[in-house]
Amino acid sequence: MEKIAVWVEHRQNEIRDITFEMLGKAHQLVGDGGQVIALFLGDPSQKGLLDKITPHAHRTVAYLDSNLKDFEPLRYQAAFADIFEKVDCQLILMGQTAFGMDFAPAVAARWEIPFTTDIVDVEVDGGLIAVRQMYSGKVSAKVSLKEADKMLCTVRAGAFPAEDLPTVSGEVQEITGAVEGDFSARAFVEYLEAAVGDVDITQADVIVSVGRGIKDADNIPVAQELADALGGVVACSRPVADKKWLPKERQVGTSGKTVKPKVYIALGISGAFQHQAGMKNAGTIIAVNKDPKAPIFGIAHYGIVDDLFKVVPALTEKVKELRGWGNSDK
Amino acid sequence: MDIIVCIKRVPETAEADLVIDASKKAIDTDGLVFSINEWDNYAVEAAIQLKESVGGTITVISVGPEENNEVLRRALAMGADEALRLTDPAFEGSDAYAMAKILAAAVKDIPHDLILTGVQADDDGFGAVGVALAQMLGLPYAALVTDIQLDGETLTVHRELEGGLEEVDTLKLPALLTIQTGINEPRYVSIMGIRRVARKEIGVKGAGDLGLSEEAVGAKGSLSRIEELFFPPVGEGAEIIEGTMDEKTEALVKILKERGGIA
Numbered sequence: 259m260e261k262i263a264v265w266v267e268h269r270q271n272e273i274r275d276i277t278f279e280m281l282g283k284a285h286q287l288v289g290d291g292g293q294v295i296a297l298f299l300g301d302p303s304q305k306g307l308l309d310k311i312t313p314h315a316h317r318t319v320a321y322l323d324s325n326l327k328d329f330e331p332l333r334y335q336a337a338f339a340d341i342f343e344k345v346d347c348q349l350i351l352m353g354q355t356a357f358g359m360d361f362a363p364a365v366a367a368r369w370e371i372p373f374t375t376d377i378v379d380v381e382v383d384g385g386l387i388a389v390r391q392m393y394s395g396k397v398s399a400k401v402s403l404k405e406a407d408k409m410l411c412t413v414r415a416g417a418f419p420a421e422d423l424p425t426v427s428g429e430v431q432e433i434t435g436a437v438e439g440d441f442s443a444r445a446f447v448e449y450l451e452a453a454v455g456d457v458d459i460t461q462a463d464v465i466v467s468v469g470r471g472i473k474d475a476d477n478i479p480v481a482q483e484l485a486d487a488l489g490g491v492v493a494c495s496r497p498v499a500d501k502k503w504l505p506k507e508r509q510v511g512t513s514g515k516t517v518k519p520k521v522y523i524a525l526g527i528s529g530a531f532q533h534q535a536g537m538k539n540a541g542t543i544i545a546v547n548k549d550p551k552a553p554i555f556g557i558a559h560y561g562i563v564d565d566l567f568k569v570v571p572a573l574t575e576k577v578k579e580l581r582g583w584g585n586s587d588k
Numbered sequence: 589m590d591i592i593v594c595i596k597r598v599p600e601t602a603e604a605d606l607v608i609d610a611s612k613k614a615i616d617t618d619g620l621v622f623s624i625n626e627w628d629n630y631a632v633e634a635a636i637q638l639k640e641s642v643g644g645t646i647t648v649i650s651v652g653p654e655e656n657n658e659v660l661r662r663a664l665a666m667g668a669d670e671a672l673r674l675t676d677p678a679f680e681g682s683d684a685y686a687m688a689k690i691l692a693a694a695v696k697d698i699p700h701d702l703i704l705t706g707v708q709a710d711d712d713g714f715g716a717v718g719v720a721l722a723q724m725l726g727l728p729y730a731a732l733v734t735d736i737q738l739d740g741e742t743l744t745v746h747r748e749l750e751g752g753l754e755e756v757d758t759l760k761l762p763a764l765l766t767i768q769t770g771i772n773e774p775r776y777v778s779i780m781g782i783r784r785v786a787r788k789e790i791g792v793k794g795a796g797d798l799g800l801s802e803e804a805v806g807a808k809g810s811l812s813r814i815e816e817l818f819f820p821p822v823g824e825g826a827e828i829i830e831g832t833m834d835e836k837t838e839a840l841v842k843i844l845k846e847r848g849g850i851a
């Protein structure tokens with residue numbers, strides 16, 4: 259594969275990590291003599307962001323228009339229509355992110371570009387074979403794309419390292435102020451920051467985190483008691499926050515918080531990648547799950563395959579004994 | 589307001605021991621329990637809440653075999669008005685693109701101001717059918733929606749971005765939204781409720797009825813293909829602590845002490 263284009267993702271004046279992860283993979287795929295092309299859409303005032311990109315792309319195509327400041331898919335598509343006439347590439351990489359999920363399938367459908375989503379690996383050897391996961395990470399699939407001039411994949415955040423990017427001397431091609439048309443059918447209004455809660459889980463050294471395996475809001479105290487005994491806090495996976503068993507600000511993962519405690523205890527959490535993204539850098543990860551094949555055991559340091567409702571009360575009791583609060587609490 | 593909701597029937601796999609079948613291209617679904625895709629359940633509830641506030645009709649559509657009537661009936665019991673099932677041997681092997689084509693052909697014939705899908709299906713996890721469908725229909729759309737406000741012909745929605753950040757957008761109807769979990773609290777469906785709609789007719793359409801050629805859908809009409817399934821390598825993996833409950837918790841306490849887990 260000679261030419262791979264990477265859609266640069268940026269938000270609130272920062273380039274998002276996924277961009278560098280994709281640039282790294284693109285370099286690896288094109289090898290020597292190939293071309294990595296960065297596609298940047300943004301406002302002329304955001305041009306400074308390019309300094310972080312151009313050293314790592316053989317060519318940067320910067321589409322600068324005051325209407326491209328924030329991500330708006332209809333406008334961005336119009337820019338892409340133009341880009342596709344000017345830029346030749348065989349593969350386009352976009353993030354499987356809130357922006358990419360809102361854009362890539364439409365681009366693929368509009369131009370009938372063979373595509374697949376949320377890939378964790380890709381090989382080009384003759385045809386293109388992407389690896390993606392199914393069934394919440396329990397099964398992997400090799401997927402081939404129909405042969406075509408252009409193909410598209412969206413890439414899972416964190417799948418490829420962002421470090422050690424090759425530095426190349428790249429050219430920059432600017433396209434200015436050319437997106438025209440009425441795109442008011444979908445318009446960006448503003449960003450809303452997350453609400454601040456009473457407990458800041460990102461500051462805790464010890465986190466006891468509960469997933470759907472906790473079964474019911476009434477069982478939250480089972481985890482709370484352990485957290486209290488350890489001097490930690492209770493956090494959760496998404497379904498627990500969705501069901502309002504715990505407030506949203508306790509949610510760990512891509513759409514929640516990223517935490518890095520000394521110890522993270524995952525109770526009844528399967529370990530979907532969106533959850534892992536928020537806790538995989540914890541010092542020590544301990545998982546308790548009934549299912550020996552739960553993906554959480556792939557990143558945990560220690561695991562117990564058992565019913566959390568048996569393990570947790572027994573563990574809490576032991577910790578209390580150790581602290582000498584055993585009897586007074588019984 | 590006329591709303592269409594696309595719902596999928598998927599196997600529950602979180603606690604199941606999965607087996608890859610002989611073709612190596614699918615899992616063996618014998619013995620698995622199926623239910624409505626979690627995201628789609630939130631989408632059905634979102635449709636009902638809109639209908640309750642401004643009136644209109646809700647049509648639920650599912651692509652799949654007769655068993656998919658279960659999820660359609662469940663949606664009817666929740667409050668949907670009509671149900672349609674799309675099925676044809678030619679649909680076999682459809683990827684997200686071909687699935688969107690099938691749905692696009694069906695919704696063209698049904699009046700709609702709004703189409704809702706889930707953000708993603710729990711089985712294939714593409715997160716792509718909704719947005720591809722919107723593009724094929726030429727509708728404005730928004731993905732990962734966590735809040736919907738309707739004001740005349742304008743929708744104001746929240747989209748979920750990363751790290752708890754949200755984005756506010758406006759859309760003009762007709763439009764398509766992909767619904768994220770947690771947007772509402774889906775109502776409970778009782779056995780009685782499902783019995784009440786047991787006799788309600790569910791429309792069935794095949795490729796021919798939808799004006800789709802066999803080449804346009806299924807494996808032939810797809811842009812991608814599963815070549816092989818395999819179990820992901822576990823990597824280093826966790827050290828599994830075995831023994832009696834007492835031994836297990838004793839070992840855990842030791843680890844906690846060593847690793848700073850007792851603050």
Ligand SMILES: Cc1cc2nc3c(=O)[nH]c(=O)nc-3n(C[C@H](O)[C@H](O)[C@H](O)COP(=O)(O)OP(=O)(O)OC[C@H]3O[C@@H](n4cnc5c(N)ncnc54)[C@H](O)[C@@H]3O)c2cc1C
Nearest residue numbers: 469470471495496511512513514526527528533547548566
């Ligand atoms: C765009 C997007 C963003 C997302 N963001 C996030 C996010 O930020 N954070 C997040 O967590 N998820 C997120 N998700 C959801 C994610 O994909 C998973 O659906 C979710 O993480 C699953 O949560 P869970 O592990 O608690 O539940 P499940 O996957 O249902 O797993 C429950 C686990 O509990 C185990 N279990 C059940 N009973 C017991 C018992 N008695 N004892 C021991 N174990 C038991 C089961 O074996 C199973 O492994 C996101 C999804 C999307 C599409």
Ligand SMILES: Nc1ncnc2c1ncn2[C@@H]1O[C@H](COP(=O)(O)O)[C@@H](O)[C@H]1O
Nearest residue numbers: 594595651705706708709714715716717
């Ligand atoms: N077989 C199907 N029948 C009806 N709707 C579907 C089907 N497959 C996917 N969808 C819709 O598309 C959404 C996203 O699915 P996917 O792109 O496969 O992850 C789902 O949440 C459904 O709303």
